[in-house]
Amino acid sequence: MLKIKRQKIFDIEKNSKFADRVIFLSLPSGFVFLMLVAFKLISPILAIISYITIIIFNIALLFPITFEMQLLKKYISNLAQGRDFDTSEMNLSEKEAQEIADAINTMHRFWSEKNEELEAQTISDTAVLDSLPDPIMMIDRYGRIIGANSSAHNLIEKNIIDKNIDTIFDSNNFINAVSKVLSKESEAENLIFYVRKPQHKKLYAHIKQLPWITKGRAVAVISVYDLTKALKIEKMQSDFVANASHELRTPLSVISGCIETLQTTAKNDDRARETFLKLMSEQTEYMSSLIENLLSLSKIELSLDQSPEEKVYVPKIINDVTEGLSLKAKEREMNLVVEIDGRIPNINGDEHQIKQLVQNLTDNAIKYGLSPSDVTIRITAVDGIPPSKTFNVAKGEAIAISINNMGPKIEPENVARITERFYRLQEHKNMSIKGTGLGLSIAKQIILRHRGNLTVTSTSYTGTTFTVYLPLKQ
Ligand SMILES: Nc1ncnc2c1ncn2[C@@H]1O[C@H](COP(=O)(O)OP(=O)(O)OP(=O)(O)O)[C@@H](O)[C@H]1O
Ligand SMILES: [Mg+2]
Known part of the structure; x- marks a missing residue:
């Protein structure tokens, strides 16, 4: 009847109450045999032999149940701790024990599949967030960062998880806007702010309450856009205009001086006309190479990030x-x-x-x-x-x-x-x-x-x- 491996037969835990149960089950019959001997209805030897037979019978009855209960306990606690368990060791003979093991197996498989699905979903969500060029952070109700994409790690620092948002950017305007959203005074806040830490930057932030507040730890999401590059382009354009106008002024004034001279004092002087026309042509050539070089410089500066x-x-x-x-x-x-x-x-x-x-x-x-x-x-x-x-x-x-x-x-x-x-x-x-x-x-x-x-x-x-x-x- 018992298909349990031999070496496991006596592998019953000390605290299994196996002995208690055998004693408890055997006590009533012991009492009956005692009465029968007291009233001289059977001989004491026969009573002792019968009582020992009953005890052996109880042991044989209780042993498989206790042993298989222990196997089930070991199996469940291994599953609960995420450890492997060799199910070939689980050769259960009791029908109920086998049914319990099957039910646990089905439940375990169901949750493993769910877990895998959830893991796959999390991996793909993380990949999507990481592929976004702009930093995104999730914060809990205390303002602690509990999630961030790789752009956020790149912009701020590697280990921003668990840091408080007010230690990340040294801008009071930003901190106030986050507090407003966290205290539910406002559903969303948008602002442009400057930071000196971790780098000098002009940033735009969108801070928004999450609708599923009660389900997760994240209560708000912060997306940040780096406006520094746009600002750099703006500065490059204004530098270009400033440089071009400053550098063009000299040749232009030379050319206008030549024209004026040609119209007045050198009006009828052929040699002077030739000299001034040559000068004008040189200055025009200089202006065109200046503009060409300035344009090419701006173009290269714009391509610096690629x-x-x-x-x-x-x-x-x-x-x-x-x-x-x-x-x-x-x-x-x-x-x-x-x-x-x-x-x-x-x-x-x-x-x-x-x-x-x-x-x-x-x-x-x-x-x-x-x-x-x-x-x-x-x-x-x-x-x-x-x-x-x-x-x-x-x-x-x-x-x-x-x-x-x-x-x-x-x-x-x-x-x-x-x-x-x-x-x-x-x-x-x-x-x-x-x-x-x-x-x-x-x-x-x-x-x-x-x-x-x-x-x-x-x-x-x-x-x-x-x-x-x-x-x-x-
Ligand atoms: N090989 C060189 N030997 C000596 N001086 C040089 C040499 N190359 C550059 N320079 C000096 O450096 C300056 C800057 O050079 P750069 O090429 O930027 O401008 P440029 O030659 O004056 O103008 P452009 O390149 O527009 O014709 C030059 O004006 C020159 O004084
Ligand atoms: Mg040169």
Whole structure:
């Protein structure tokens, strides 16, 4: 009848009350046998043998029930603690015990499936929230953050869960708006506010009470939009207008002066007319390159947040640029020498911008280099990019493009400033070499966008070398 494994037969817990039950069941018959012996109705030996038989019978009856109850108890407590239980050990012979085990199994399976469904739902909800570009946080009625998407972790800090919302942004307006929603004074609040912590930012927040207040711990949801980028674009536009109007003023006043002279004093002077017309044409050319450079600078600044993804083969770009500038180099009696060291891999970049970068540096080398002399453009594959103190450079393999020209040494204080907008060396201004002072600022922004770096070395013997490092991968 009992299919329980042998070694388990005596595996009954001490506190199982098994002995108590055997004694309790055997007591009445013991009492009856005692009476029968007292009234001499049966012999004491027969009474003892019969009583022992009854006890053995009770043990045989109670043992499987107690043992299987214990197995069930062990099984349920294992399930409750989420542990595995080898059901092959559960060979139940009692019908009721088997039915209880089946019912528990069905219930366990039902809740496991429900749990899996819930887990899958939570994972997909989290993935949706994490894919949103704007930070979203859920808070409980004490203002504690109990959930946040990855944009919120990125904007604020990694561990914001369980922190109080008033410690996250140092803005009283924001804290007041959250309190209003938490105290149910208002259903939703919208506001624009500035924060200094964790970073200087202008933010827009939408704070809203959740309708299912009683069901979860979350009582309100806060979505934040970063307005800093919009503000940056606004500032760039106003800078552009300010720069353009300031820089255009000089050539315009030269042109209007020329016109005035041509209309008055130089009216009938053919030689003066020729000189003034030449000056006007030069100034017009300068204005158009100024506008072109300013526009290109704004465009590059707007693209700074997007990492470039084209496959670019830089030696081809260098060939195109040197071909385009060969006439200019010839005019200055200069040779353009290209050296390609070994196999140069493709890089991830913006082809048009890299061409502009090489073009600006080579143009400078021709313009400011010693005439006659060589301009050497060398391209090599390197293991890494030298670090920068001011911006982040990409890690890993890179290519280095160095452009060298002979000429006087650029003093370190000037080297430090030549990538500033409109900064030009006084000696070049004195020599009336034309330029807007924007070529290197454009080059720097392009390098920044590619997470590369630029180094400048200048000595009287080796001349000036600009080296651009561009990573293979962004
Ligand atoms: N290779 C170089 N050798 C010596 N000085 C240089 C060299 N490259 C740049 N400079 C100095 O740095 C200044 C800034 O260069 P940048 O290319 O930004 O402007 P630009 O050449 O004057 O104008 P644009 O590029 O619009 O023609 C130059 O005016 C020049 O004084
Ligand atoms: Mg230049």
